Amino acid sequence: MRLTKTFVPTLREAPQDAEIISHKLLLKAGMIRKVASGIYSFLPLGLRSLEKVKKIIREEMDKTGALEVLFPAILPKEIWEETGRWNIYGNEMFKLKDRKGREFCLGPTHEEAVVDLARGELRSYKELPKTFYQIQTKYRDELRPRFGLMRAREFIMKDAYSFDASMRGLDKSYEKMFNAYKRIFKRCGLTTIPIEADSGAIGGKVSHEFVVISEKAGESEFVYCPKCGYAANIEAAKSAKEGEVEKEEFKAINKVSTPDAKTINEVSEFLNIPKEKLVKSLLYKIDGEFVLALVKGDDELNEVKLKNLLNGKFIFPATAEEVKSVMGASVGSVGPVGVKNVKIIADYRIKNMFNFVTGANEDGYHFVNVNLNRDFSVDAFGDIRTVKAGDSCPKCGARLEVYEGIEVGQTFKLGTKYSEKMNAKFLDKDGKEKYFIMGCYGIGVGRTLAAIIEEHNDKYGIKWPISVAPFEVEVVPLNMSDKTIVEVSEKIYNDLTSSGIEVLIDDRNDVSAGVKFNDADLIGIPVQIIVGRALKREGKLEIKNRDSGEKVLIEPESALKYVKDIIEAKYNALNE
């Protein structure tokens, strides 16, 4: 492709609304443009890379035996009502009506659509297992679109759905997908870590997220054990059980005045008692029911764990007014002592606490020397604290590390969650009707592209892994008014192109060498062939490796083979 014949509007300065590096570089390199918040157009270069990611995904999906289909983006309200998600998704769904007033949505995901297909077509266990996948545009009216392609409202997703006759079958289907995901990201040049995850709104029991470590663009925190490899989303990370602690002598409970001390820090400082001796009491509303959650003063409550412990669907912190009316005291002075009619859930670590401090349910007062069972009782204990860096690994006991990650993919073992709701059954070997056992598997294609840039860039621009680069080689003739340079450039361009290599030639004759160098580094094609001074002086081409910055001079006659070899080596490195 000739640069003058395509469209690569590079920018010297990135638009001010771009914050993270991938967003800036995608804009600067002329790969995408914004149309509205969270809505982007792909330009020729960006589209080429996007298609390459899709191609890798297709190849790996097809290898697993998954079948590509394409569901519509517009889906009727009825199937969403069967699963109850028309309301659960709420405002995040783009909803619309046709001229007759029938309601539809732009699909934010496709469990309903695929189950609707399966229940109509799959009748027998003999047809199972089956996995369908599609690469399609999804629509989610995000609360806050962010970071360019990272969190868009219209985005391309690969979503796959497996149907099995048994749990063991699901385990196999899941493992196939899991391994395919590892290969997909590897081939894209991404370093991903599969972490244990909470299954969130999609539902199900087992779930993994594939995350790329990124301090600046990461949106989900996860813990990682450098010793045994345990990795889990912060919402799912298990808290290690603490060892037995020596029991303290119970002291007499005592109400003390704590004027103006509301937060854990303030109370701790005012009473001169360490935070570990305080109990944090937090009132939550779970599916309409109030719950008082207790965690150690130096711990943070994990809302997702609390919700899951109680099998809840919706969890909200109680409002200041609700706290006042339910507890009889303001936020900052509530505690479990004397509480009736509200379920009390405590973190396991509370069991190891003696003579601690809690709010007294009276504004401006706290109790000191509170003790479990003597002063109050708990309805249930559970793991409801948020794991912190430095905590013990729940598997091996080593110290956990905490990272920020970009979630590029997620897999779920759904079980019969959707098939039951939509009454999707097959006839099993034993002649009985059973619900399909499902898994679902998603990859954010645009987000993957952005994550690749987050991982592969320098101050000059993008350093594309060869597998997803818009072109494999860029020929850069530095002086278009020099006949020799143009002739040699054209020859190598034609030779490479006709041997099946994707080549871009910067044939602009109205820009200086500096502009060509800078644009080449910005758009980040992995191999640059620079035709200029070296050719005039020594008759040689300069081959530059964008990633390493390494340059070698080589005779034009040997260039074709040399370039082919480095390209092959680059692909091999990604396929290992």
Added chain:
RNA sequence: CGGGGUGUGGCGUAGUUUGGUAACGCGCAUGGUUUGGGACCAUGAGAUCGGAGGUUCGAAUCCUCUCGCCCCGACCA
């Protein structure tokens, strides 16, 4: 939705405090000179200063309303 910020040629900004009729760099067009790390000279095009209303002799600037966009939080590929 809550909190913070911002909107001035295509991009990046100045001007807003203290009202006086839009400036700078890059880019763009034409001609010429250049060609190894964002060249130079000359000429030129391009902005109702996000929008609406108001105050004023006069508004980018002050007031009211409104819209867009970005960042932090809840949600997620």
